[in-house]
Amino acid sequence: MGKWARGVSIIGAAYTPFGNVLETPAIKGMTYQDLISWAALEALQNAGITPNDVDSLAVANFQSETIKAHSLNTVMAEWLGIKTKPSITFETACASGAAGLRMAGSMIASGMDDIVLLVGTEIFNSVVDDDLEEYRKQPAVRVPLDRNIWQDFVTYGFDQAYVLPIDFDVSSSMYAFPMQAYAKKYGLTPDQLDDALNATVVNNRRNAAKNPRAWLREEISVEAKNAGFSSEQEYLKSKYNPFVCWPLRSLQMAKMADGASALVLCASDKAKKYSKNPIELTGVGHAAGYYYEPDSINLSSEMAAFDQAYKMSGINPKDIEYLGLHDCCTHTHITVSEMAGYFAPGEAWKAVLEGRTAFDGDKPINTGGGCSSMGNVGPTSGIAEIGEAFMQMRGECGDRQMKNPPKVSVCHALGGGPNFGVTVLEKKD
Numbered sequence: 001m002g003k004w005a006r007g008v009s010i011i012g013a014a015y016t017p018f019g020n021v022l023e024t025p026a027i028k029g030m031t032y033q034d035l036i037s038w039a040a041l042e043a044l045q046n047a048g049i050t051p052n053d054v055d056s057l058a059v060a061n062f063q064s065e066t067i068k069a070h071s072l073n074t075v076m077a078e079w080l081g082i083k084t085k086p087s088i089t090f091e092t093a094c095a096s097g098a099a100g101l102r103m104a105g106s107m108i109a110s111g112m113d114d115i116v117l118l119v120g121t122e123i124f125n126s127v128v129d130d131d132l133e134e135y136r137k138q139p140a141v142r143v144p145l146d147r148n149i150w151q152d153f154v155t156y157g158f159d160q161a162y163v164l165p166i167d168f169d170v171s172s173s174m175y176a177f178p179m180q181a182y183a184k185k186y187g188l189t190p191d192q193l194d195d196a197l198n199a200t201v202v203n204n205r206r207n208a209a210k211n212p213r214a215w216l217r218e219e220i221s222v223e224a225k226n227a228g229f230s231s232e233q234e235y236l237k238s239k240y241n242p243f244v245c246w247p248l249r250s251l252q253m254a255k256m257a258d259g260a261s262a263l264v265l266c267a268s269d270k271a272k273k274y275s276k277n278p279i280e281l282t283g284v285g286h287a288a289g290y291y292y293e294p295d296s297i298n299l300s301s302e303m304a305a306f307d308q309a310y311k312m313s314g315i316n317p318k319d320i321e322y323l324g325l326h327d328c329c330t331h332t333h334i335t336v337s338e339m340a341g342y343f344a345p346g347e348a349w350k351a352v353l354e355g356r357t358a359f360d361g362d363k364p365i366n367t368g369g370g371c372s373s374m375g376n377v378g379p380t381s382g383i384a385e386i387g388e389a390f391m392q393m394r395g396e397c398g399d400r401q402m403k404n405p406p407k408v409s410v411c412h413a414l415g416g417g418p419n420f421g422v423t424v425l426e427k428k429d
Contacts, residue, residue: 098421
């Protein structure tokens, strides 16, 4: 993996509150256009620039079927005031953040652009009302689903004769396999494995409780008490957190949400013109693969993405001070954190149990709350996860801010297909 021919930095980031546009007060009634505009304009303001400064626009969107529209970039270019400039809609599912940075970074590194606006949005909790005829007057989304939005979609196996229905509680159960292999390899008892996986939920919720834009902001201890339980573990082993596929439980799965996120990328040689505190993008990795490799804890394509990013950046995994994971199932806090070199093999489960991966621990993971608490908005989450790392590195995370802003952060992405991505961010002196 070669380095950029020209340095690339992130100078702005933002994400909207995550939740349900039918219910969550902060985003209730919002459309795709509303959500993207919020995230994009806030990120541009954070970067100290206006839409006039943007050279190209890249829009990540996975479920355009929910508004029965395509080429969302054309709509957003109009709404953001940059319609006469290049734009594109793209997706690699929840790994779109990493893929978008690779694409946008290459556009800047080539010298073709100086500033690229990368945005993502998704609405999973409602669909367009077919009975409304006038587009300008109809809400983009209003009608509650009377069925699982995923039931008409599949993930292909080796060919179209082998398909996996998309339902996050069901399809995420495939992640039971690497956890079973992990327990076998390191000799964990069923209770130890259960406790460690439940601890990932406790840590995510502690982080989300400090994040005003996360969806679920009530700590597990409070939720347990309100349900009449005397301890978190008793609650997390109850009917309120049933097994989906052993050893994985329901609260360890992503909570599908609505929202938008944005990043502003800029050539490093021009970044200081706009921002006093740019963060350099020094490594990107991306690979596609298959979900299951027999008796494997770590998938070969996922490892390849880490290898690419680390070779490009030249970092040593021991230098990582913050790790962002796409935890559509929170097992990644254990298996992928070790794959990343953040923890030694066989040690992550203990660190999670000890609370070390919470925002105030010595090895933080997903300080925004992760997909189980902040919410999973598909491509939007992949961009927001990088934005969270960016804000931590600049000391902008408020009550969930790490004691020492990290100088090296790594963000992992996992998207349906599957697609895998890894991003390395560095704060240079």
